[in-house]
Amino acid sequence: AVVSTQSTGHLPKPVLLHSTFLPALQGAQTKMSSSDGVSTIEMCDTPKKIKTKINKHAFSGGKTSVEEHREHGGDTSVDVSYHYLRFFEPSDERLAQIKEQYESGVLLTGELKKLLIDNITEYVKEFQERRAMVTPDVLEKFMSRHPMDL
Numbered sequence: 794a795v796v797s798t799q800s801t802g803h804l805p806k807p808v809l810l811h812s813t814f815l816p817a818l819q820g821a822q823t824k825m826s827s828s829d830g831v832s833t834i835e836m837c838d839t840p841k842k843i844k845t846k847i848n849k850h851a852f853s854g855g856k857t858s859v860e861e862h863r864e865h866g867g868d869t870s871v872d873v874s875y876h877y878l879r880f881f882e883p884s885d886e887r888l889a890q891i892k893e894q895y896e897s898g899v900l901l902t903g904e905l906k907k908l909l910i911d912n913i914t915e916y917v918k919e920f921q922e923r924r925a926m927v928t929p930d931v932l933e934k935f936m937s938r939h940p941m942d943l
Contacts, residue, residue, distance in 0.1 A: 816876055820852035834877075836921070840914045847874065847910050848903075854895075855902030866898040867905070874902075874909040881912045 817825035817832040825832050831850045834843055854872030856862035869875040869892050882888045891908065894900035 815880060816873055818846060818850040818852065818873055820871065820873055821876075834913060834917070836917055836924075838917060840918070843914050843917065844910050847906050847913075851877075851906060851909070853902045853906075855905075859901065862901060863898040866896040867900075867902060869896055872902075872905065874905045877909050878905075878912065881909070881916055 815825070817823040817829075818834070819832055823832065827833055827835070831846055834846060838846070851873045852871065854868030854870065854875065856865055856867065867875075872895070875892065875895060878888060878891060882891070891900065891905070895905055
């Protein structure tokens with residue numbers, strides 16, 4: 794039952810929330826844990842740390858050799874770098890192009906990981922710059938109680 798917003802002054806509650814989460818770097822079959830240190834990209838990671846984590850730990854859908862990958866292509870359904878790019882690549886057209894190139898063997902696993910490293914490093918850098926602008930005064934003002942007009 795929907796509660797009337799006129800009588801209570803409150804907005805109706807949602808009945809369903811759908812959330813999609815990033816997989817752990819080691820793949821969807823593993824659990825992401827901040828205590829692990831290598832299963833996540835953290836917003837405080839340096840560019841070097843991001844590069845190392847992705848290159849060493851991101852599960853790949855690529856083949857065992859360059860020749861085999863060029864012939865058969867990679868599997869985007871299990872490739873963690875591709876799954877992360879689904880969140881961080883702003884262009885749907887570019888993402889479709891990356892998928893086609895990887896699955897056809899034109900784009901190698903290392904090249905796909907490099908695309909993710911560049912993309913996510915920029916995202917984290919921008920976040921860190923914005924976070925640095927949050928002073929204790931800004932935080933105090935944000936957290937203080939103030940009247941809301943509904």
